[in-house]
Amino acid sequence: MNTLSVKENFVVRMALFDNVDSAAESIAKLKEAGIDDHDMTVLSGVPYPEHVLGRPMTWERLPLIAMSGAGVGFLIGLFLNVVTPLLYPIRVGGQPFVAIPPTIVLTYELTMMGLIVSTFLGVLWESTFPSFGPKYYDIHISEGEIGVLFQVTPSKLKHLTDLLQVYGAKSIIEPEEWRL
């Protein structure tokens, strides 16, 4: 639901709200009026958790990506510590070729490196970054306003606009597609 894919014969509007209460209420009303969750996107300047806005949460993959990255890091650590000393065995200080204590230190570091790097890549992947548009956006979002982006058939538009104005929308605009 990162980008709204506009259906045929639908129009897109953005309702801007000053406070989160009216935004949440309006979202509920839009749903009542038959707008599907998938036909809405909320843009905000502050992270509001999904339950504050009454929106379903459907993204669970990031922790998984992070954990698998950690796994890969762990395996690289093991390879470096357990396999490479045997590829060219060199004896140092009476220690065994593969010693467990240094292995613990290094697999730990590489696990963490894997975790960190994969989390970052996961964010890029999951949010489809970087994508510079054109996307529906409005500068008021980074001024703390909440933008509810929705698509409807033109026939329903008038009704919804009135409804949103009642529930405290500051303005309802035809959003521009920005090259971000």
Add this chain to the structure above:
Amino acid sequence: MSKYEHHWTMIVDLDKCTGCQACVIACQAENNIPVVGEDEIRKGRGMQWLRIERYWEGEYPNIRARFIPLMCQQCENAPCEPVCPVFATYHSEVDGINVQVYNRCIGTRYCANNCPYIARMFNWFDPQFPEPLNEQLNPDVTVRQRGIMEKCTFCIQRIRRARETAEAEGRSIRDGEVQPACGQACPTNAIIFGDLNDPNSQVSRLAANRRGFRLLEELGTEPAVIYLKGGESNVI
């Protein structure tokens, strides 16, 4: 029998050492060790793989000078080895000694810090061999660049050459066939070198001597240099 093919060992009889420094010069000449000059010596950067440390015992007038030739002790559990990040120093399973690979060294100087005997020398600058010293450089030993650690090798070039000769002649190395430069130069025969794996070698017999001790034995580094305690004879 140890786990090494040879276990090269040095015996230094402190009773015989007169502190004449012939070994120091011989080592310097054999191993292409540069002469660094007064200024550097004053800064504590003298380059000597083998040096004679001197200390005094007793109060005047009953005073005695003691000498102890100090070189890399070729520890079995060498503290310098595991700390090197690039395996520039390691334990040779062939000779049972601690080897420094000059061109592998990147100069972290970690090994030198961790050496309790302060036996490792660092090339602070590129070495200078002014005329005529350049004429006597040993072709069997690398001339070290600046930024590299070096130390006593038990004259490994001699050990390996003897081994090659023995191999070509189809026999094993004879006791006394290999002698490091210091031992060769010692006028009193205070430095004896040989293979501890050979039970009949001179070092094997001397190693069992009651006077034997190893330097900083309590650290558990198990040096391959065994000193024979000096008695009363080196009173000056």
Add this chain to the structure above:
Amino acid sequence: MSETRDRRLLLWSGAVLTIVVIITGLALVQIEPEDETKINQTAVTLPFSHEVHTQKAEIDCLFCHSSALRAPQATLPSLNKCMICHSSITVEDDNARQNIEQLKQAYENGWRVQWPDVYRQPDFVYFSHRAHVNNGVSCQKCHGDVQNMTLVEKVVDMDMGFCLDCHQEQPEADIPRLIDCATCHK
């Protein structure tokens, strides 16, 4: 207006200062000139064909490079050795005859023949021909098909990996000795 001018002035002065400092820094760095000892002897270069000598004349490698059996270095033969044959042998090929003529001239006048370095080990590597030849390693293993080359070409990069590839294929009992660093680095 004045503020932008001030800023520009500062930027420029900063840039100039930086450049000055870089140049002084580089000037402080003392790079010693290469030691270019002039060779006083006259040197000649000769095209030497291994193919002719080994195939046509059927000379063994060790005849000329005789030290390979006894010493670390294989050594290049002296002109004396060349002259053992070339004082009496005649060849038909004009080109070759000219070269031999030149060789004789060098020999008589005591000139140096400047053989090109094809393979060169860095000075921290100690390779022993004796150890290899005595253990049955053929010359061709490292030098390629020299007997079929007119002028010797470099066929392998003699880097550490090349040495190790072979050393690690030896009988298992020998490997620890053969991959020991001190075997080649002293």
Add this chain to the structure above:
Amino acid sequence: MLSEKTAVTQSENYWRKHLMLDPRPVREMNQMILTAMTTVNKRYWITVTTLTLFVTIGLIGAWGYQIFNGMGVAGIRRPVYWGVYITNFVFWIGISHSGTFVSAILRVFKAEFRRPITRASELMTTFALTVAGLYPLIHLGRTWRFYWMIPYPNQRQLWPNFHSPLMWDMLAIFTYLIGSTLYLYLPLIPDFAMARDRTTGWRHRIYRILALGWRGSESEWHHLKQAITIFAFAIIPVMFSVHTIVAWDFGMTMVPGWHSSIFGPYFVVGAIFSGVSAVATVLIILRKTMQLDYFLREEHFDAIGKLVLVFSFAWTYFFFADYLTEWYGGEAVGKELLTLQARGPIAPLWYIMLITNILVPWLTLWNRKIRTSPKALLVITLGVNIGMYIERYIIVAGFLTRNRLPFDWGAYTPSIVEILISIGSLSTFLLLYVLASRLIPLIPVWEVHEGQISHTLRRVGQALLPSVSELE
């Protein structure tokens, strides 16, 4: 009954003191940040020029001189093989612990005062690590061979020695550097988007790329928040491991004075002690030079002052534990080290350290007035960092002068090259920071706004009390 008048006075008191209870429109906060970023005056350019000059002299001139001539131009000698370079390395690694501590630990524990100061301290982490990372290179005898420490398949068929604490160190620092840079960058994305919307020209082009096309949609926020949480939890153990491993560089050896199992936690605590102090120093300077009085208030200095005091206690505890063990053990060389500190050539330094790290913080920081006075706090925290530098200097360069064989004791004095390189690296850190202060939004607006949304005044009996509702 709570009269309206009391209520007003009470709430006025709160918003004067607490940023979180003094909300302003986001538009206004954005403007404040952008103004702070885009205002440059003559003094700024003079600073930049001077710092560039020092960086060039130190890192290009002096370091280049050292590379071409050899390590001999430094003052190190047998047996003091490590000197100022390693001291600087440990010091900068210590400074780098500021960001993670302030930002990650306080984020995990939801300390609200962290909000405006996270960015500034994370920036310190990244830059301090960059500078620290230079030192292993600077101190190498053959810098041009540093890549032999990197594990990759090569024609030599050799891999690095993973038994060496230096290898652990290198990988830990890489992990930490990557982690802290990404951890700095992630929360910056919405702020870059904010800056992108409000700038033109070259700034717009840079921010546009860095903002990655951020809109603030639900999924973007969700993933960002989730990632920040994962990062905060992941980077804390990494931070602990980094300085522990730096301590193990010493602890793993058998050098007298170094071989100590307490070194790991001792160094970590010392690092946080100096790191938090450095955060205070930097924040005071930022507030003064960038007009950030709205965002950086007494409450923040108060809180950081308390942290400094707590870590002064903790550091003293570890210091004393280490000292006492050495003293009681009675090994001859240990005694010699203690004499060296108490009466030897480094005694003056040792006493300065005791004063700046223990005496001064303990006597002053319990007092709220002193904690909240920027000038006093500046002096105290600078003192702590000088003291912590001395501590590392004594451990590295001091302890190496004595060893078990008294034939080879020696004194160490840093050479001019070492001093120039040290100044150059300090200038590198400052220069990076000074440049970044005009390029990166130094206050995370969205985090401040998020905090302000979740703070309210709640009536409890006769009083209005601040209460925080957790959005998550």
